[in-house]
Amino acid sequence: MAGAMLRRWIESGALAPGDVFVANRGDRALPEGVAQGRALPEGPPPDAVLLGIKPQQLDAAAEAHAARLTGVPLLISILAGVETDAVAARFAAGAVVRAMPNLPVALGKGVVALDGAVSDAARGAVEALMRPLGLVEWVERFDLVTALAGSGPAFLYRFIDALSVAGTRLGLPAGQASRLALATVEGAAALAAAAPVSPGALADQVASPGGSTRKGLDVLDDDQALVELLVVTLRASEARNREMAAAARG
Numbered sequence: 001m002a003g004a005m006l007r008r009w010i011e012s013g014a015l016a017p018g019d020v021f022v023a024n025r026g027d028r029a030l031p032e033g034v035a036q037g038r039a040l041p042e043g044p045p046p047d048a049v050l051l052g053i054k055p056q057q058l059d060a061a062a063e064a065h066a067a068r069l070t071g072v073p074l075l076i077s078i079l080a081g082v083e084t085d086a087v088a089a090r091f092a093a094g095a096v097v098r099a100m101p102n103l104p105v106a107l108g109k110g111v112v113a114l115d116g117a118v119s120d121a122a123r124g125a126v127e128a129l130m131r132p133l134g135l136v137e138w139v140e141r142f143d144l145v146t147a148l149a150g151s152g153p154a155f156l157y158r159f160i161d162a163l164s165v166a167g168t169r170l171g172l173p174a175g176q177a178s179r180l181a182l183a184t185v186e187g188a189a190a191l192a193a194a195a196p197v198s199p200g201a202l203a204d205q206v207a208s209p210g211g212s213t214r215k216g217l218d219v220l221d222d223d224q225a226l227v228e229l230l231v232v233t234l235r236a237s238e239a240r241n242r243e244m245a246a247a248a249r250g
Contacts, residue, residue, distance in 0.1 A: 001052060001078060001101060001103070001105075002050060002052025002078060003028070003030070003052075004101075004103065004106035005050070005052075005078075005101060005105055005106075005133060006020065006022075006030070006031065006034070007106065008105055008106055008107070008108055008132060008133055009132060009133075010031045010034075012108065012132040014129065014132045017031055017032060017033025017034045018033055018035075020034045021034075021035050021037070021040065021041060021046070022034060022035070022036040022037075023036070023037060023038065023039060023040050023064075024036055024037075024038070025038070039064070039065075039068070040065060040068045040069070045068070045069055045070065045071050045072040045073075046069075046072060047072075047073060047074070048072070048073065048074040048075070048076065048125070048129070049069060049072050049074070049075045049076065049093070050076045050078065051075060051076065051077040051078065051079060051091075052078050052079075053079065055079045055080055055081055055082050055244055055247075055248060058079060058082060058086070058087070058090065058248060059090070062090035062091060066090055066091050066092070069091055069092075069093065070091075070092045071092065071093075071094070072091075072093045072094065073093070073094040073095065073122075074093065074094065074095050074097065074122055074125060074126070075087065075091055075093035075095070075096050075097070076096075076097050076098075076099050076126065076129075077096065077097070077099065078098075078099050078100065078101060079098075079248075080100070080146065080150070080241065080244060081143075081146075081240070081241045081242070081244025081245045081247075081248065082098075082244065082245060082248040083098065083142075083245050083248065083249065084096045084097070084098045084115065084116050085249070086245070086248040086249055094122075095118040095119065095122040096118070097114055097115070097116035097118060097122065097126050098114070098115045098116055098142065099112055099113065099114050099115075099126070099130065100112070100113040100142070100145065100146045100149065100150045101113075101130075101133060101134075101150070102149050102150050102151075102152065103153050104134060104153060105133035105134055108132055108134055109134050110133050110134035110135070111134055111149040111150075111152075112133050112134060112135070112136045112137070113137055113138075113139045113145045113146065113149055113150070114126060114127075114130070114136065114137065114139065115138065115139060115140075115142045123138070142241075143238045143241035143242050143245070144234065144238045146237070146238070146241050147233075147234045147235075147237035147238040147241065148234055151237045155230075155233060156185070159185075160181050160182055160185050161181075163177075163181040163184070163185070164177045164178040164180075164182075165177075167181065203217060
């Protein structure tokens with residue numbers, strides 16, 4: 001995810017490659033001009049740091065880099081399930097902000113949820129940095145927003161695949177069903193984003209009374225079957241985020 005964010009920032013001109021250093025455990029393919037290494041360069045702390053590692057690597061990262069990052073003005077964490085207090089306990093930063101981007105940030109069409117008790121200046125700096133990635137929102141129910149927006153693309157990908165598989169089971173060639181499902185979802189999402197009414201209203205506009213679309217919607221709407229399925233899905237994801245947060249606090 002951190003790599004997708006970095007590539008988008010550079011492509012959009014928000015960051016210059018020469019202004020970025022990536023500290024990692026091994027060299028990776030990075031945008032041209034971006035330096036990398038096992039330790040941060042000597043000198044004053046950087047203007048801002050993005051912490052983009054696996055949650056279980058937090059302590060190891062702190063041991064390796066916390067001393068060097070003492071006094072960094074802004075530390076942004078994208079660690080799933082790790083609260084700002086857990087990060088602040090390990091890194092002496094001026095401001096700690098928790099961010100949860102989703103994968104479409106690579107196209108500038110993502111969602112970035114933010115949380116952190118920071119100054120207006122820090123909020124403004126984070127918002128300006130994240131804006132090239134897509135929609136930026138400060139949120140309170142972070143674990144739930146992570147389930148909806150952070151994990152949401154995976155749930156949608158599963159829906160697209162299921163739509164394709166259903167078409168194949170009913171007789172369409174697999175490749176054709178896949179192309180049709182993907183193009184249908186892509187076009188519908190673009191239309192929903194531009195429409196002056198809600199997606200639910202759009203669905204009702206498509207569905208003529210007594211028509212084939214209405215018959216299909218009746219299945220999804222029966223006892224709110226689709227809504228109830230997604231409530232269970234988001235609840236499971238949110239619960240796991242809370243478990244990871246508790247582990248990081250411990």
